[in-house]
Amino acid sequence: MSALPEDLQDLERRLVGVQFEPRASLGAEILGRFQRGDTGAPGRPPFWLRVRGLAAVLALVGLGLSVFGLFALRSPALASVDRCCHDFDGGGDADDGLLILSRAGTEVRRLAIYEDRDGSRSFTPADLIRFARSGGPSLHAQLLPGAITTEFCCLDYDGGGPDDDALLVVGLPPDRIAMAAIYERRGPPGLPAELR
Numbered sequence: 001m002s003a004l005p006e007d008l009q010d011l012e013r014r015l016v017g018v019q020f021e022p023r024a025s026l027g028a029e030i031l032g033r034f035q036r037g038d039t040g041a042p043g044r045p046p047f048w049l050r051v052r053g054l055a056a057v058l059a060l061v062g063l064g065l066s067v068f069g070l071f072a073l074r075s076p077a078l079a080s081v082d083r084c085c086h087d088f089d090g091g092g093d094a095d096d097g098l099l100i101l102s103r104a105g106t107e108v109r110r111l112a113i114y115e116d117r118d119g120s121r122s123f124t125p126a127d128l129i130r131f132a133r134s135g136g137p138s139l140h141a142q143l144l145p146g147a148i149t150t151e152f153c154c155l156d157y158d159g160g161g162p163d164d165d166a167l168l169v170v171g172l173p174p175d176r177i178a179m180a181a182i183y184e185r186r187g188p189p190g191l192p193a194e195l196r
Ligand SMILES: [Ca+2]
Pocket: 087, 088, 089, 090, 091, 092, 093, 094, 095, 096, 115, 174, 175
């Protein structure tokens, strides 16, 4: 075995004497990375980055749902109208209100007339329904002598926007209503084209 040259022998001794010891702060550094969720695994984004990505996806989904909800709420399919107060029943006091649920500007789904008992000038639980119907116009009481037919014009009763609707009420004073329907007023008073 040939002996190493003098200069290489010195280098060998120094290499043998080298000892690898972790620095005192290494444990804390590793623990810190773990607590931050940084696995350091190659080819995989850090945990916090994945959480951020998930949050972004959820935010986008939420935004989509919100926009959908907004469109659903703003859907022009149905409109509700609450008009108060007039003397619809002929009793003498302007204490009656009209409720209508309709396809905006067209078909009337529900129509009701209430007495605004609490004076709120809107339909509230304290009020009394005097007349209610679903679907098309129909007679709810026999046309007794003394029935009064009154036209109220013109307001936006169907929720279509313009104040172009008339309300026709057959009242039995002082507080009964036999029939109520609305129609679009086109031209001078006369027979309505279509009661709704
Ligand atoms: Ca009344």
